Amino acid sequence: MWGIELRKNRTYHKKKTVVVFLCCMLMLLGLMGRMVYLMVIRSDYYAKKAEQLHERERDIKAARGRILDSKGEVLADNRAVCTISVIHSQIKEPQKVIRMLEKELGLPYETAKKRVETVSAIERVKTNVEKSVGDKIRSYGLSGVKVDEDFKRDYPYEELASKVLGFTGGDNQGIIGLEVMYEDVLQGINGKILTTTDARGVELSELGEHRTEPVSGYDLHLSLDKNIQMYAQQAAEKVMEEKQAEAVSILLMNPQNGEIYANANVPEFNLNEPFTLNTDTSQMTEKEKQDACNQMWRNRTINDTYEPGSTFKIITMAAGLSQGVVSREDRFSCPGFRVVEDRKIHCHKRTGHGAESFVEGAMNSCNPVFIEVGLRLGVDNYYRYFQQFGLLEKTGIDLPGEAGTIMHKKENIGEVELATISFGQSFQITPIQLATTVSSLINGGRRITPHFGVKVTDREGNLVKTLKYEEKTGIVTAQVSQEVRYILEKVVSEGSGKNAAIEGRTIGGKTATSQTLPRSANRYISSFLGFTPADNPQVLGICVIHNPQGIYYGGTIAAPVIKDIFLNILPYMGIEG
Numbered sequence: 389m390w391g392i393e394l395r396k397n398r399t400y401h402k403k404k405t406v407v408v409f410l411c412c413m414l415m416l417l418g419l420m421g422r423m424v425y426l427m428v429i430r431s432d433y434y435a436k437k438a439e440q441l442h443e444r445e446r447d448i449k450a451a452r453g454r455i456l457d458s459k460g461e462v463l464a465d466n467r468a469v470c471t472i473s474v475i476h477s478q479i480k481e482p483q484k485v486i487r488m489l490e491k492e493l494g495l496p497y498e499t500a501k502k503r504v505e506t507v508s509a510i511e512r513v514k515t516n517v518e519k520s521v522g523d524k525i526r527s528y529g530l531s532g533v534k535v536d537e538d539f540k541r542d543y544p545y546e547e548l549a550s551k552v553l554g555f556t557g558g559d560n561q562g563i564i565g566l567e568v569m570y571e572d573v574l575q576g577i578n579g580k581i582l583t584t585t586d587a588r589g590v591e592l593s594e595l596g597e598h599r600t601e602p603v604s605g606y607d608l609h610l611s612l613d614k615n616i617q618m619y620a621q622q623a624a625e626k627v628m629e630e631k632q633a634e635a636v637s638i639l640l641m642n643p644q645n646g647e648i649y650a651n652a653n654v655p656e657f658n659l660n661e662p663f664t665l666n667t668d669t670s671q672m673t674e675k676e677k678q679d680a681c682n683q684m685w686r687n688r689t690i691n692d693t694y695e696p697g698s699t700f701k702i703i704t705m706a707a708g709l710s711q712g713v714v715s716r717e718d719r720f721s722c723p724g725f726r727v728v729e730d731r732k733i734h735c736h737k738r739t740g741h742g743a744e745s746f747v748e749g750a751m752n753s754c755n756p757v758f759i760e761v762g763l764r765l766g767v768d769n770y771y772r773y774f775q776q777f778g779l780l781e782k783t784g785i786d787l788p789g790e791a792g793t794i795m796h797k798k799e800n801i802g803e804v805e806l807a808t809i810s811f812g813q814s815f816q817i818t819p820i821q822l823a824t825t826v827s828s829l830i831n832g833g834r835r836i837t838p839h840f841g842v843k844v845t846d847r848e849g850n851l852v853k854t855l856k857y858e859e860k861t862g863i864v865t866a867q868v869s870q871e872v873r874y875i876l877e878k879v880v881s882e883g884s885g886k887n888a889a890i891e892g893r894t895i896g897g898k899t900a901t902s903q904t905l906p907r908s909a910n911r912y913i914s915s916f917l918g919f920t921p922a923d924n925p926q927v928l929g930i931c932v933i934h935n936p937q938g939i940y941y942g943g944t945i946a947a948p949v950i951k952d953i954f955l956n957i958l959p960y961m962g963i964e965g
Contacts, residue, residue, distance in 0.1 A: 450576025453605030470522025479532030611647035631936035643827035693816035697902030700812030751883025762810025894922035921965035
């Protein structure tokens, strides 16, 4: 019995040993298989991974694409600069490096010492260092000091169209204006410098470095014309000084396709020093300085709304003519005011204009005439045309931060509100919205998209992309458009806009003088919108003067500005009539 048990135990242990042996063999085979997989099949992958563990990476900045005007003049370019860095593990003479950084970069001793003693893969000391300085630092031949070439944005005309072009930050990315709007076009692809190091982080010079070359950004071509922009900016600066105004904005565009030739917003700022304020900063906190910068960078034509005043009568005129509630021959009487509900709303001529036709009412910029047209339209129709003309939507201009129209909700518009809206008060729009809407009313009824960008090319000038913009038709009929042009030509040739008239040319336009809120502050905005030739407009201009001192009527101070600009740019552009 005992022998039988002994034989059973031996058999059991033999089986157990075999099982354990087989398991061990299987595990060993599995490990060997894994090793073969890693060492043979995946060898390239893990070799690269191992290499990366001992590689140090530095960026090579790509050149940003240029911005060019309609004639190919460069408005934004790149200037070669350097980035200075130190690598702690490679520095052999720390005191020499510290003294060199102190001398060549003007760093305080303690700052330079801190950079040198910082234990990191690579410590950036200073960016945007002039290339001549970078070359001098490189000539020291000090171990652990790296000089990498970089690019800094350069604006050759400094203040020209500053609030249109915008500028870039330290990382060479756009911050405001076209620079940020077309970031995907202008930015390039950075390259890389890869250097192999040992376990201590010391570069192995015998292995050299591997480079991935950067790819430059594309060039952006604009409709903006440098010469026209210069003249518009000079005209704006002149009237701002003469009238001691707070600011002046001028916009010149093609009403047929939306191309913008010039957009001046004075005071402008130096694009090469965008954080240098054009006002006294001695008493400002840091927050106040930043707020002042943000205000300085604002493009009033795009980013700010205002009450348009009488220039908006063009919209009321087009709506009334479209709906058939008024015609050119309709007769009106202006006693100097119009009573709406319980409110007496005055005309700018308190003694009244007496009997007048609709055309004469427009020539006189008579408030009671346009109040009557607005009331004939009624709230529903007026609001419908407000929408139809695109006034409740943004224009879609290719600049960031476009402000939208501030308008009453339809249900909150009574007869008094309707009356004031009809002559351009109690709501706010942007100058670009007004210019775009009027363009659609005088070009035959096409709502165009205002824009600066025209095409994208590579550095050699090869076309990459032609930029396209939305256009809507049927805003008004061709007949209504013709009548609007006719009436506005009369406003300039015989009416309140006569200070914009030019002998030998047909010019249409409308003046405006509006108050800012609160009314008691006696702050005014004077403006004029004009276009030429009157029968086939090729150029539309708008001038907005903020808070002029002394005489503030738009027909007196704003209309002559557009006249002067037209006198100078129309021959240059080859526009007749």
